[in-house]
Amino acid sequence: MRRPAPGKQSVELTCPVCDAFLPAEVRTEARTRRTSAVLLVLAALSVIVFFVAFAYAVHEGGRTLPEGQSLPVLFPVSILSIFVTFAAAPTLFLRGRHYNGVTMLDAPKPRRMHGIKPVRG
Template sequence: MNSAGTVQVAVRHILSDKVSGGVVRPRTRTVTWSDGVYQVQRPAEGRESVELDCPRCSASLLAEVRDASRTRLVRGVSLALAALCAVLFVCSLVYALHEGGRTLPEGASLPVLFPVSIGAAFVTFAAAPTLFLRGRLYNGVTLLDAPRPRRQHQLRPVRGKEGTGTRPTARRA
C-alpha cells in the first residue's frame, strides 16, 4: 500500500479519554477518537516538515517526516536494543536467583554484582517491550509540539488495508 517514497499516517482527534474503576473493580481506560488517513511524501534525505489537517476540527498540525534510510536505521537499532535488553534481563535474573539462593557462611555478604543484577533486571524488564514497540510502530513521522488547543491529536502509523476511499495528501510546510 505504501510506495517507496510515501508513508501513510492517521491523524487522530481524541474525543474522550476516561478512566473508570478503581479499588473494587479493575481500572480501565477508554479512549474514543475520529481519524483521517493521509499519504505523506518522504524526503530524499534528511527530514522535512509537513502540514496535516485534522478531519474533525480542521486544526492545522505540523509533523516531521524522515527519509526512508533513517527510518529503517531507527527501527533496526530499536529492535536490536530490545533483543539485547531481553538477553540482559534473562542473564541478570538468572544471576540474581543463583546468588540470592545460596547459603552464605556467617559474616559473609553477597557479591557487589547482586544488587546490580537486580537493578538491571528491573530496568530491562521495562526497556525491552518499550524498545520493541518503538521499533515495530516507528514510521518516521512525528507530530511536533502543538499549542494547547491542538494537543488532543495523535499521529499513528497505518498498517495493512485500513479505511477506504481517497487519501488526502499532506501539504509541505
C-alpha cells in the same frame, strides 16, 4: 505521505479529531528503517540482559552465605537490571515495530489525543 530524498522535511498535518494543524518532521525511508532496526536490536539486547541478570540473581540469591558475609556488589546491579530491562524490552520492541519516521514538533494540548493524517491541499 511523500518522504524527502535526503534528511528530513517539515510538514503540516491536521488532526482528524479536532482539526488542529500540527507541525511535524518526516524522515527519509532509509533513516526510518535504520531507526526501527536499532530499536529492535536494543529490545533484543534488553531481553538478553534480562535473562542473564535474572539467572545471576537466582544463582547468587539462592546461595547460603557464611555468617557476616554479604552478597557480591553485582547482585544489586543485577536486580536493578532486571527491573529496568523488564520495562525497556517491550517498550523498545513496540516502538521499533511501530516507528514511522514522523515526529510531531509542537502539538496543541492535549498532545496524546491527536491523530496524524496528511493535510489535503
